[in-house]
Amino acid sequence: MKTKVKKNVSETSLIVKAIQKNDFLSRLDDEQITMMVERLVAIDFKPGNDVIKEGTEGDSMYIVAAGELLVSQADCNLRTLTCGDVFGELAILYNCKRTATVKAKTVVRLWFMERQMYRTIMTNKSKKKLYTLNLPTCTLLALNDSQLSKIIDSMEEVKYQNNDVIVREGAEGNTFYIILKGEVYCVTVVCSTISSTVLEEPDAPEKTSPSSSLRLKDLIPVLYQEGRYQGEPVTLGVGGFGRVELVTTLHHGKYFAMKRVSKKHIVAKRQEEHVLFEKRILKAIKSDFIVRLHSAFKDTRYIYMIMEFCVGGEIWTKLKEVGRFDEPIAVFCTACVVEAYAYLHKKGIMYRDLKPENLMLDAKGYVKLVDFGFAKELVHGDKTYSFCGTPEYMAPEIIQNQGHDFAADFWSLGILVYELLVGSPPFSSSEPAKIYPKILDGVLKFPPYMGEGAKSLISKLCRPRPGQRLGNTKNGIKDVRHHRWFSSMNWHKLRVGQVEAPTIRLIRKVSLATAGNFKASMDTDSCEPDAAEELLPSYP
Structure with a gap:
């Protein structure tokens, strides 16, 4: 420093x-x-x-x-x-x-x-807190780093004035304290005789102290078509790092979503590691609740990722069409995300970019996570200090650079539930600078039509302290599944695809060439791929 x-x-x-x-x-x-x-x-x-x-x-x-x-x-x-x-x-x-x-x-x-x-200042403070707790005491010596990290996230800093009573003898105790600064007296009544012990900051010993193979040339773009009109390639989405187009194969007519990212743009934004990491993660993932990567290629100008095509389109588009979701639809969508989280977290992967725009509907109406540009591998018990995500969905600890872990994903899950039921996130503004103070204040305002179960779930997922959040406590994601808002959900049937998706009625039965479930976007940047090199083996 x-x-x-x-x-x-x-x-x-x-x-x-x-x-x-x-x-x-x-x-x-x-x-x-x-x-x-x-x-x-x-x-x-x-x-x-x-x-x-x-x-x-x-x-x-x-x-x-x-x-x-x-x-x-x-x-x-x-x-x-x-x-x-x-x-x-x-x-x-x-x-x-x-x-x-x-x-x-x-x-x-x-x-x-x-x-x-x-x-550096924020990171040092967070690490100092960990050091403070890592004391050579019998109680804390038995704890591993992951457990210590949970304790830190659950603790609150409180201040007392001189002569304030912190703990009263005989009262029920459900809190423990670590002295960060100052000293306290322990007073015990023994046969009407008062004895006292001074607890100080660390200097004196013995005293309490702080402490099938796909080839790029086999793929052709699907052109937007309505009546006799045939236009540009169908664009499924446009993001910060590229464009996603609908493509099909020359021989057997299967459809795929092709994510095309400019190499020049990647280098200019210094995102080489992020793009390669996204490709590596998607290659390894095999979950019905996460979009599948079939193949990846590169040429002199672009990187191409050939993804599973989700015919139903974005949850965000459906949400804007209807205003807000009925509770059964919101429950189903959220449950699909919970299963995706369970898979990712078990593999030590944080998602960090949950929002309706990154949720897609397949032909059965099941929800799948897409876009792993912000995902990160993390050892359970560790923290990362990068600032990333969508402002409205960021957890307080990310904004404050205190270090974050899987708990940040559960915060964003609470925000998602709110937006699905209301139509907009709880903390929003046209200016990011005004969003962050609202998140740090943490005041959730629920509309009168929202059910008590939803309010309870959101409140527990959006607790300011990461260690107190539902999903990040002792039983992990099981506590989320067991919450009363999900009482109608059969989790086993969901995992094997036997739950009838209420979202199916949101999917329009239209020709793919009209992009009926997507926002049409004309592409002025024509793509004539060079001889492409395959980046990874295709999936069967």
Whole structure:
């Protein structure tokens, strides 16, 4: 970690007040704020200089120490920033494009921090918590790293004033404490004689302390056709890294979804590892609740993944068509996701990108997970610190860079249940910067038509502390399956495909060439593949 930057009392006070009045940063604890104050660096700008420019990527946040700055968007002036204002804070979370230009009106001094430093501070705090719990005591020595991690996620930091009673003799005990700072007295009444023991911070010993083979050339695009009109290839979806087209084989007429990703785009976004990892995961997966990868190829311009074609289309499209799902449909869709999660988590794979857009319906109406661009392998008990996912579905610990594990998937499951039943996620805004504070506040507002079982499930899945979330406690995903909201679900029959899917009525009985279950999108980027090299063996 970088050397601390000295600041006088007034500078420190200004920075602390600026952090405390910011919607996002105000949720940092005292120690994190202190570490930020110590490592913010001063930078000066002359009048007319751009601090940040609209449309460019940034990795720093700023606090105004002196002077005035003008905020503009598309050459329209929005507001003026003055001493104590904070701006650019989204950039310390993830690599995003600036939504406005900030220009110095006067001589300006700013305090700034880069994303890597902020993440280092958050990561160090999380690791310090683990170290604190890893004490040489009889009780904790028997715990493995996974169990210690669960304890950390379940703990809350509380503060007591001098002479406050923490534990009263004779009262029922269901809580244990670890002293992080300060000292306490243990007072025991023995035959009307009071004896006391001091418990201190760690210095004195013996005292409680903190601690069939497919070839690319055999595949042809399915052209959009309505009546006598025949147009461009049918596009099933367009994402951040490529396009998914409907293709068929020359000989036996089977349909596939072909995901085509530009190599140039992959390299420009430094996503080589992500794309290869997605291919490797999908190659290994054999689950009826996850889309199947048949083959993968590459040529000089593109990488192609030949996937199972889900004729029913996206859950997101169906949801927008009807507004919100009836409870039986929501239960079925969620149950399919639970089975996909059970398979992935057992193999040590976090999904991390659950949302209706990534759920597809097959011909029977069963739901399948697609798009593994954010998936990650993780040893149970470990944590990862990458910032990824869809803002509305992110767990609090991801936003706060505290380190996350499989519990983050259960948070997003709760958000999915809410969106399926309501039609929109519980924490939403047109601006990501406004979504994150809502998630951290964690206030769930349920509409009057939502059943008590659904409310209970969502509340338990969306608990702020990962260790307390349904699915991440002692019995794991079994607790999710046994929740009363799923009382009508026969899990064994679901796994073997014997449950009649209520979603089947959402699937239109139309010609594939009209893309009736998909949002049609014309492709102006023609694809004439070069001689392609197969990336992996085809599945039979």
